[in-house]
Amino acid sequence: MPDYIAPRRDMNFVLNEVLKIEESYSGFEYYQDKVSAELFNQYLDVAADFCQNEILPLNAVGDRQGCSLKDGVVTTPDGFKAAYDKYVELGFPSLTAREEFGGQGLPNLLRTAIQEMTTACNWAWGMYPSLSHGAMRTINHHGTEQQKQIYLPKLISGQWTGTMCLTEAQAGSDLGQVRTKAVPNENGSYAISGEKIFISAGDHDLAENIVHIVLARLPNAPAGTRGISLFIVPKFNVDAEGNKADRNNVICSSLEHKMGIHGNATCVLNFDAARGYLIGPEHKGLLCMFTFMNAARLSTATQGLAISEASYQGALAYAKDRLALRALGGAQFPEKAADPIIVHPAVRSMLLTQKAFAEGGRILTYLIAHWVDVAGVTQDAAEKKKIEDLLALLTPIAKAFLTEMGVECSKHGMQVFGGHGYISEHGMEQLARDMRIACLYEGTTEIQAIDLLGRKILKSDGVLLNNFTGMIEHFIAEHQNQTGIQPMLSKLSELLAEWKSLTDFVAEKAKTNPDETGAASVDYLYFSGYVTLAYVWAKAAQVAQSQIAAGSTDEFYQAKLATAQFYYSKLLNRTKTHAANILEGGEVVFSLDPEAFKFD
Numbered sequence: 001m002p003d004y005i006a007p008r009r010d011m012n013f014v015l016n017e018v019l020k021i022e023e024s025y026s027g028f029e030y031y032q033d034k035v036s037a038e039l040f041n042q043y044l045d046v047a048a049d050f051c052q053n054e055i056l057p058l059n060a061v062g063d064r065q066g067c068s069l070k071d072g073v074v075t076t077p078d079g080f081k082a083a084y085d086k087y088v089e090l091g092f093p094s095l096t097a098r099e100e101f102g103g104q105g106l107p108n109l110l111r112t113a114i115q116e117m118t119t120a121c122n123w124a125w126g127m128y129p130s131l132s133h134g135a136m137r138t139i140n141h142h143g144t145e146q147q148k149q150i151y152l153p154k155l156i157s158g159q160w161t162g163t164m165c166l167t168e169a170q171a172g173s174d175l176g177q178v179r180t181k182a183v184p185n186e187n188g189s190y191a192i193s194g195e196k197i198f199i200s201a202g203d204h205d206l207a208e209n210i211v212h213i214v215l216a217r218l219p220n221a222p223a224g225t226r227g228i229s230l231f232i233v234p235k236f237n238v239d240a241e242g243n244k245a246d247r248n249n250v251i252c253s254s255l256e257h258k259m260g261i262h263g264n265a266t267c268v269l270n271f272d273a274a275r276g277y278l279i280g281p282e283h284k285g286l287l288c289m290f291t292f293m294n295a296a297r298l299s300t301a302t303q304g305l306a307i308s309e310a311s312y313q314g315a316l317a318y319a320k321d322r323l324a325l326r327a328l329g330g331a332q333f334p335e336k337a338a339d340p341i342i343v344h345p346a347v348r349s350m351l352l353t354q355k356a357f358a359e360g361g362r363i364l365t366y367l368i369a370h371w372v373d374v375a376g377v378t379q380d381a382a383e384k385k386k387i388e389d390l391l392a393l394l395t396p397i398a399k400a401f402l403t404e405m406g407v408e409c410s411k412h413g414m415q416v417f418g419g420h421g422y423i424s425e426h427g428m429e430q431l432a433r434d435m436r437i438a439c440l441y442e443g444t445t446e447i448q449a450i451d452l453l454g455r456k457i458l459k460s461d462g463v464l465l466n467n468f469t470g471m472i473e474h475f476i477a478e479h480q481n482q483t484g485i486q487p488m489l490s491k492l493s494e495l496l497a498e499w500k501s502l503t504d505f506v507a508e509k510a511k512t513n514p515d516e517t518g519a520a521s522v523d524y525l526y527f528s529g530y531v532t533l534a535y536v537w538a539k540a541a542q543v544a545q546s547q548i549a550a551g552s553t554d555e556f557y558q559a560k561l562a563t564a565q566f567y568y569s570k571l572l573n574r575t576k577t578h579a580a581n582i583l584e585g586g587e588v589v590f591s592l593d594p595e596a597f598k599f600d
Helices: 008-018 037-065 080-089 108-142 145-157 285-321 345-377 381-422 428-439 445-458 463-478 483-512 515-549 555-571 574-584
Strands: 068-070 073-075 160-165 181-184 190-200 209-217 228-234 236-238 244-247 250-255 266-278
Touching: 008 037, 008 108, 008 345, 008 515, 008 555, 037 080, 037 108, 037 428, 068 250, 080 108, 108 145, 108 160, 108 209, 108 228, 108 285, 108 345, 145 160, 145 209, 145 228, 160 190, 160 285, 181 266, 190 209, 190 228, 209 266, 209 285, 228 236, 228 285, 285 345, 285 381, 285 428, 345 381, 345 515, 345 555, 381 428, 381 445, 381 463, 381 515, 445 463, 445 483, 445 515, 463 483, 463 515, 483 515, 483 555, 483 574, 515 555, 515 574
Parallel strands: 160 209, 181 209
Antiparallel strands: 068 073, 181 190, 190 266, 209 228, 228 266, 236 244, 250 266
16 A cells, blocks of 8 residues: 555645635634634544554555355454544544534535545545444434434444445346335334345444434335435344334345445345334435435545545655666766656646546545535525525535546556556555545446536526636636636636536537437536536635745745646546537447447
């Protein structure tokens, strides 16, 4: 595993200089006395120490050992449970939970920054506690007061963990095909029967109980997604006081054999008349489940950022140390047998690409986490609606784009190492294997693309897009006199106009052929992702250029500005290909009859 050092300087740049957390949270009573640069530093320093010294050394261990299932008992890799116990002892599970149930009430933004570090150090381990937060949010938003009192304190303390159970063999992203049944019992509970697959952290030995959030159908429920309800199904039954009781009839029947994240138990769970409890209204389970799913999708975006950073750090250290060939312009280190490979343009380009996606992704994920916080506490209905619209638009963009870029960055990390990148002892190939799942779970890139273009953009008649582009246009106008970043702002303005033009083009074609939406959606998502990252990079460049103009000689700001310029000069050109693909239309996609797809 490559060494990892938490990028605290850049984290603080985003938190304190781009987002200005002390100012941006100060207007909300809920966060009074809970947000300061000093407080965030204290938590992040402790988290960095924990991640680098406790779970980073376990990353390769977990990859080699994986999890085991014997006699119905799932065991995690060596050291995982001890690390989890320390994580709980440090109070991390309770950071962002509501205070009335034992939480500390701190912003989700802080947990996002911590999750970045846990994922970068040990993705598989980090999934165990991270899934609990989605379960907490779902119960807090949709559960009864009794359900909150029973389940939230133990989830918040970390004594229990949570999962979400959606997928079935015949129902992946098409949840309308879910077959798991929920039959009412006389005591008000339900007998849940069915099989769920691909359940991350579905069973393990880290916590004393696991709270499953499960989609199932009531008797005589309507077909499709309108007939799905949501249930709480604990691994161990719970009494009225919230204490663990007898074992429930939910069993891990097998562990999935996976490409990566071997240290996380991905389970096939069998529910055999397991006792469950309805959460939310009957037949509204999918709507309630989106509370969990959207949190998971934003968490997955953070995973893309984390692996981009981890792979960049590993590649950078190697590129500075590995000697191979001479610089094309002449020896840069004549005293050495060869020059470090960082002198070669191709290597520098890969490193800058990783750096641009990692640091740009950090701004985007932290910004979204901040908006989640504001939406949760603001008393201004108009502000709440505006932010929720922004989150609806940016969730599929962040989830899909940052994970796809994480895959690219992990590829570059291996490539910088050359043949050594393919060897497991260096850890770069593990990053690539672990990263690949993020483009698949919580809705594939293609599912996110159709959600973005079909549901969010076209169904809103472009309102969600116009809200976001209007915010960017305001930023451009606000800084139009800052000469140092004018080329970026000009390019960003051009891209906004093109984004709207492409949207109008697809909307018009889709009027006569709905398949045009699907044919354009993936290119549209990539285009949207590059422009969105261009916006956050413009924000970073604006701050850095202002510091330089004020006389700062800190190399950090020079590097930030140079990376922004690389993004605008080299990476934004990719939008041209995606735009051309969209304008080509979808006719050629359907030119081959399905029966003509053959391999013989």
